[in-house]
Amino acid sequence: MSGSTLIRGGRIVDPAEGVDRIADLYVADGRIIGLDTPPDGFQPQETIDAAGKLVIPGLVDLAAHLREPGAKHKADIVHELHAAAAGGITTVCASPATQPVIDSTAVLELVQGQAEKAGASRLAPLGALTAGLEGEHLSQMAALTRAGCVAVSDGGRPVGNRLVLRRALEYAATYGITVMLTPQDPDLTSGSAMHEGWVATRLGIAGIPVAAETTALAVALALVEETGARVHFNRLSSARGAAMVARARREGLPVSADVAMHQLFLTEMDVSGFASLCNVMPPLRGESDRSALRRAVADGTIEAVCSDHQPHDTDAKAAPFVAAEPGISGLDTLLALALRLHDENLLPLPDAIARVTSGPAGALGLAAGTLRPGAPADLCVVDPSAPWWLTTETMNSRGHNTPMLGWELTGRVARTLMDGVTVHRTA
Amino acid sequence: MNGRDIQLDEHGRLRHFLTTEGLPRDLLERILDTAGSFTGVIEKSIKTVPLLRGRTVINLFFEASTRTRTTFELAAKRLSSDVLNIDVATSATSKGESLLDMLRNLEAMQCDMFVVRHAESGAAHFIAEHVGDDVAVINAGDGRHAHPTQAMLDMYTIRRHKGAFEPLRVAIVGDILHSRVARSQIHALNGLGAGEVRVVGPRTLLPRDVERLGVHVYHDITEGLRDVDVVITLRLQRERMRGALLPSEQEYYQLYGITEERLALAKPDAIVMHPGPINRGVEIESAVADGERSVILNQVTNGIAVRMAIMSMCLEGRGTPAEEDA
Numbered sequence: 001m002s003g004s005t006l007i008r009g010g011r012i013v014d015p016a017e018g019v020d021r022i023a024d025l026y027v028a029d030g031r032i033i034g035l036d037t038p039p040d041g042f043q044p045q046e047t048i049d050a051a052g053k054l055v056i057p058g059l060v061d062l063a064a065h066l067r068e069p070g071a072k073h074k075a076d077i078v079h080e081l082h083a084a085a086a087g088g089i090t091t092v093c094a095s096p097a098t099q100p101v102i103d104s105t106a107v108l109e110l111v112q113g114q115a116e117k118a119g120a121s122r123l124a125p126l127g128a129l130t131a132g133l134e135g136e137h138l139s140q141m142a143a144l145t146r147a148g149c150v151a152v153s154d155g156g157r158p159v160g161n162r163l164v165l166r167r168a169l170e171y172a173a174t175y176g177i178t179v180m181l182t183p184q185d186p187d188l189t190s191g192s193a194m195h196e197g198w199v200a201t202r203l204g205i206a207g208i209p210v211a212a213e214t215t216a217l218a219v220a221l222a223l224v225e226e227t228g229a230r231v232h233f234n235r236l237s238s239a240r241g242a243a244m245v246a247r248a249r250r251e252g253l254p255v256s257a258d259v260a261m262h263q264l265f266l267t268e269m270d271v272s273g274f275a276s277l278c279n280v281m282p283p284l285r286g287e288s289d290r291s292a293l294r295r296a297v298a299d300g301t302i303e304a305v306c307s308d309h310q311p312h313d314t315d316a317k318a319a320p321f322v323a324a325e326p327g328i329s330g331l332d333t334l335l336a337l338a339l340r341l342h343d344e345n346l347l348p349l350p351d352a353i354a355r356v357t358s359g360p361a362g363a364l365g366l367a368a369g370t371l372r373p374g375a376p377a378d379l380c381v382v383d384p385s386a387p388w389w390l391t392t393e394t395m396n397s398r399g400h401n402t403p404m405l406g407w408e409l410t411g412r413v414a415r416t417l418m419d420g421v422t423v424h425r426t427a
Numbered sequence: 428m429n430g431r432d433i434q435l436d437e438h439g440r441l442r443h444f445l446t447t448e449g450l451p452r453d454l455l456e457r458i459l460d461t462a463g464s465f466t467g468v469i470e471k472s473i474k475t476v477p478l479l480r481g482r483t484v485i486n487l488f489f490e491a492s493t494r495t496r497t498t499f500e501l502a503a504k505r506l507s508s509d510v511l512n513i514d515v516a517t518s519a520t521s522k523g524e525s526l527l528d529m530l531r532n533l534e535a536m537q538c539d540m541f542v543v544r545h546a547e548s549g550a551a552h553f554i555a556e557h558v559g560d561d562v563a564v565i566n567a568g569d570g571r572h573a574h575p576t577q578a579m580l581d582m583y584t585i586r587r588h589k590g591a592f593e594p595l596r597v598a599i600v601g602d603i604l605h606s607r608v609a610r611s612q613i614h615a616l617n618g619l620g621a622g623e624v625r626v627v628g629p630r631t632l633l634p635r636d637v638e639r640l641g642v643h644v645y646h647d648i649t650e651g652l653r654d655v656d657v658v659i660t661l662r663l664q665r666e667r668m669r670g671a672l673l674p675s676e677q678e679y680y681q682l683y684g685i686t687e688e689r690l691a692l693a694k695p696d697a698i699v700m701h702p703g704p705i706n707r708g709v710e711i712e713s714a715v716a717d718g719e720r721s722v723i724l725n726q727v728t729n730g731i732a733v734r735m736a737i738m739s740m741c742l743e744g745r746g747t748p749a750e751e752d753a
Contacts, residue, residue: 197636198639200635201637204548205548205549205572207634273552274549315525319525321547321548321549322548322549
């Protein structure tokens with residue numbers, strides 16, 4: 001028995017198994033091997049004292065840009081996977097929107113090689129849905145998934161041609177490949193950078209209507225009915241969008257959805273004063289959208305919350321609002337903000353944990369997000385009451401572009417294990 | 428942020444002039460009063476006052492505009508300041524220099540004020556956030572966001588013709604969606620206590636939730652012009668037809684063109700304004716534009732006095748260069 005670890009006396013919260021109690025957890029050979037009572041002959045090489053701490057599955061993040069290859073001046077795989085580990089995220093679904101795009105096994109192997117070198121959190125690459133993410137030709141999605149892609153994605157560049165989208169879904173359905181789509185109609189989003197509402201009207205910025213999301217959802221849902229493809233909608237932004245997904249699920253369509261964590265905390269109001277750090281796509285919407293998205297997360301209509309991590313260098317945001325590049329750096333805050341959703345009484349703690357662990361794992365069918373015996377020992381030990389401030393010094397991502405700088409957060413990772421090996425330890 | 432935080436210093440004086448939104452009424456009125464005192468100067472044979480002697484004003488125009496730049500240049504010269512015009516379209520930013528790098532270089536020339544025109548909304552705010560404490564920024568038009576000096580000269584024109592703002596009904600007709608002038612006029616009119624501000628146009632040219640800016644929305648021109656004291660008609664850009672916002676200039680003129688016949692619905696002493704340049708036969712009939720109720724040419728003259736007022740007020744709290752030398 002190698003790499004055996006006893007995690008003693010922590011509050012084990014494993015929503016997938018309905019576990020929430022103080023217990024001991026046993027790890028060996030990279031897997032969870034028991035809860036409560038030690039397996040026969042268990043001799044821990046290391047004992048982690050988790051008294052007063054949470055022990056939860058490692059987080060699963062469905063949307064992160066790691067910027068490599070192509071934009072290493074913003075971030076790189078090694079750095080960001082260490083930042084993920086420090087944030088309690090053990091599985092990082094990396095966007096295919098790199099340069100070149102992850103639409104061939106050659107680029108995929110390069111990315112996988114860098115992740116291997118990092119020796120930190122697990123990279124779960126997403127393959128491109130279309131060649132070059134250009135929305136014209138299908139990518140070699142069967143080869144990509146065989147070589148390790150966990151799903152294929154439009155990489156945030158929605159396919160405008162409905163025939164191509166239909167064929168892509170049909171082809172993916174043939175091989176049981178999950179397709180991740182960003183529901184944004186390209187015609188209704190062009191030239192815009194924020195929600196079409198009264199703040200955009202005041203600031204004189206072209207707005208993106210909610211209909212950009214709902215028309216794209218309507219098209220995609222009709223094509224799911226037609227093709228039976230398994231589709232995960234990435235980064236919903238509106239109340240009406242969430243309601244459409246809820247209805248489709250009631251009708252039994254094989255769809256799921258996530259929302260970016262920042263959408264649950266920020267609104268169009270945060271853009272007032274031309275805050276370039278709040279330039280994100282899809283845009284921050286109105287207060288009623290934010291509260292509807294929160295309700296959908298609470299009731300499980302939206303089963304996953306992602307970081308939508310988009311690290312940037314300072315130049316990318318040092319420009320007037322419309323000229324700034326979109327995106328928020330989110331790896332550092334995913335866990336603390338999930339805990340805050342619980343602290344704000346939106347949902348019970350196990351449900352808050354589920355939205356960043358078993359929820360996203362289930363959406364893509366990943367063997368992660370649980371502490372069930374036999375599962376990979378991806379987990380984190382969290383001090384749930386440790387206060388800290390988000391500053392450029394406390395951030396581990398290379399991207400410091402977040403409007404939450406200066407926020408006081410609660411809940412900090414003490415230790416992260418992946419495959420039973422410590423990949424992060426807070427000094 | 429409502430614009431007040433960055434525009435005013437701790438004593439409530441102007442630091443920058445970026446938007447009319449959120450400015451206190453007494454300050455808006457003081458701008459108009461100060462402009463009134465400069466109108467006398469312009470009409471004299473010696474047209475300068477020494478208020479900005481020794482100061483350097485840089486006109487930083489990222490978007491071509493002969494008219495606005497000329498009035499700023501004249502205003503600065505009549506305040507006795509040195510003026511430098513930088514046409515950025517042919518300058519360094521087109522060679523890949525970032526906006527911030529360019530600002531740093533210009534600041535190193537010890538200038539006191541940037542007058543900025545830029546195609547992107549928020550550009551003047553961005554520049555104001557990044558310049559040193561001793562540099563004032565005046566927004567000469569940013570994207571669709573604001574054109575506050577134009578709005579103040581319109582307010583000046585209205586006050587000269589109409590006196591108090593409280594009893595006034597003002598209709599702004601046309602392409603509100605793309606108009607930085609309209610946004611600044613709406614905030615200025617509400618800030619000065621105008622009785623009612625209306626916007627009139629088809630839904631494709633009105634921004635979402637525009638009524639939350641404090642206006643009443645009309646789609647029918649005959650309803651919108653009824654009993655108003657001031658009609659402001661906006662320029663219709665030809666590219667609006669390409670963006671599928673309007674079918675044709677002809678249909679627009681039929682529905683929203685300001686004609687003598689329609690003007691009869693307004694109060695008998697109503698005035699007609701236009702920020703220029705005019706498209707005759709598109710948004711306004713020639714007979715109206717050249718008619719006795721048109722105050723369009725007065726607007727241009729008043730522009731110099733209003734800009735002198737704003738420029739001098741932005742620098743008045745900062746100590747003259749002579750004092751700094753002493």
